[in-house]
Amino acid sequence: MPGRGIPYPAGDPDLPPPAEQAWRRRLVQRALEAVTTAIERPTIFDVREEAHA
Template sequence: MCTIVPISLSIGANRIVPTVSIPYPLGNPELSPAEEKHLRRDLVLKAFKALTTKVDGQTVF
């Protein structure tokens, strides 16, 4: 999980899951608590999917 995809690509990460922003990678303080919980859950589920997906080379999810 990363906030700046080009950096992850440049260092050779195989699985890259983009996040929200640099100061709040897994959240957004402008959302309601329920909306932010939904956002975080979606990002974590996407990361789990990335870990269980077979990849050949770098993949951005």
């Protein structure tokens, strides 16, 4: 899952705090989707924030 930058894999300091919280929550939710998905090879799980904003 790509984050938004090496220094903050689960955050985004450019966002105001409530939006950053929402982004982090979305990342963890997406991670949970990833671990419950059957895959056969290394797979990138993109995170689209707007779907859950």
